[in-house]
Amino acid sequence: MKVYLDENLVPFFPAHFMEEQKLSILRNEDSLAKVKGLIIYPELNVHRTSSLKAVFAGLGLNVVFVSLPVEGVWYVDEPEVRQRKWAEVIKKCRKQTESFVYRCDLNASRLRNLA
Numbered sequence: 001m002k003v004y005l006d007e008n009l010v011p012f013f014p015a016h017f018m019e020e021q022k023l024s025i026l027r028n029e030d031s032l033a034k035v036k037g038l039i040i041y042p043e044l045n046v047h048r049t050s051s052l053k054a055v056f057a058g059l060g061l062n063v064v065f066v067s068l069p070v071e072g073v074w075y076v077d078e079p080e081v082r083q084r085k086w087a088e089v090i091k092k093c094r095k096q097t098e099s100f101v102y103r104c105d106l107n108a109s110r111l112r113n114l115a
Contacts, residue, residue, distance in 0.1 A: 001062075001094050002037035009042055009066060012106060017083045021090055038062045038093050043103060053101045053114060062093060065103045065114070082107050 004026040005013065013023070026039060032055075039056070043065040056063045085108035092111075093100070104111040 002035075003090055003093070004035055004037060004039045006039065006041045009040060012082075013086070014083070017086070021087065032056075032059055032061065035059075035061065038064065038090075040064045040066060043067045056101065057099060060099065062096065062099055063101045064089065064093065064111075065101070067103060067105050069106065085109065 003021065003023050005018065005023045007025050007027050010018075010025060017023075018025075023040075026035065026041075032039075039061055041052075041063055052065075053063070089102075089104065089108045089111060093102075101114040102111055103114050
């Protein structure tokens with residue numbers, strides 16, 4: 001499964017981690033209809049999550065919505081802990097055979113299924 005990272009989340013992940021996990025960058029001008037696989041997408045407005053979920057499901061995409069902290073970006077033992085936790089999340093997502101939508105925080109400490 002190919003994994004795409006929204007361009008707005010790129011600053012939060014080190015380049016070597018993106019290369020190691022083979023993450024592609026999803027830019028605003030890219031067509032979602034051409035993308036197949038998993039998208040790690042920022043959850044910019046919680047009230048739109050269900051409608052975005054329906055759009056992604058209609059396109060056959062799997063999504064992990066990332067909730068950014070309200071008070072600004074914070075770090076926990078940056079970057080080792082975040083890299084290890086996100087590697088586990090990506091590994092879990094690659095093993096999934098059915099479509100899914102998850103929500104988690106930036107540090108991947110609270111992964112929830114939005115089924």
